[in-house]
Amino acid sequence: MNQYFIKINRKSVYENVNVGNTKTVVPGIVETKVSFCIKFSNEVKDIMWKKGWGFYHGPSILEVRFMIQNFTRKMYNFLIRYNKNTYKIFKKLIKNKNAFVVSIGGADGYEGIIIDEDRNIQTLRHEPEQQYFSQYKKTKVQCNECGSKFIHSKLDWELTCPVCDMPDCCEVEYEQIEDIIGVIK
Numbered sequence: 610m611n612q613y614f615i616k617i618n619r620k621s622v623y624e625n626v627n628v629g630n631t632k633t634v635v636p637g638i639v640e641t642k643v644s645f646c647i648k649f650s651n652e653v654k655d656i657m658w659k660k661g662w663g664f665y666h667g668p669s670i671l672e673v674r675f676m677i678q679n680f681t682r683k684m685y686n687f688l689i690r691y692n693k694n695t696y697k698i699f700k701k702l703i704k705n706k707n708a709f710v711v712s713i714g715g716a717d718g719y720e721g722i723i724i725d726e727d728r729n730i731q732t733l734r735h736e737p738e739q740q741y742f743s744q745y746k747k748t749k750v751q752c753n754e755c756g757s758k759f760i761h762s763k764l765d766w767e768l769t770c771p772v773c774d775m776p777d778c779c780e781v782e783y784e785q786i787e788d789i790i791g792v793i794k
């Protein structure tokens with residue numbers, strides 16, 4: 610059986626300034642909200658009826674607000690190009706799988722298209738961060754089954770050969786950070 614001892618690259622070891630930290634703040638997805646007014650025409654009535662949004666009486670102008678995921682430059686250009694023909698925009702967004710109506714209601718008059726971008730902040734909770742970061746030296750290992758040679762990082766946790774898929778294709782021992790730093794706090 611081929612046996613390997615994978616050593617830590619001494620130069621790669623550095624202390625983590627966030628040791629023990631259990632929270633990481635990351636930017637969430639961007640949500641784009643687009644609001645505009647449309648004439649409450651029979652076509653709009655039909656669409657709303659088919660979508661099951663109920664039936665509105667009274668207002669002759671509606672303000673609709675969509676939430677759009679993966680807002681693209683193309684979408685932005687479309688909104689600008691058809692800003693005087695908001696019915697066309699309405700029809701386009703209704704069919705878009707990344708667009709969702711978030712509100713719809715009567716409006717006093719026509720207003721321009723409003724585009725709002727919201728980026729949520731997410732806090733991830735995780736195990737306390739380790740005290741040291743390190744990387745292993747790129748070490749060539751050989752599969753016992755097919756004889757292929759490759760860098761140890763190609764092995765998964767079951768030590769499967771990336772060429773012939775044999776699990777435990779060689780024996781590997783990894784150097785531990787404690788062995789070079791001494792006692793970890």
Ligand SMILES: [Zn+2]
Pocket residue numbers: 752753754755756757770771772773774775778
């Ligand atoms: Zn193999």
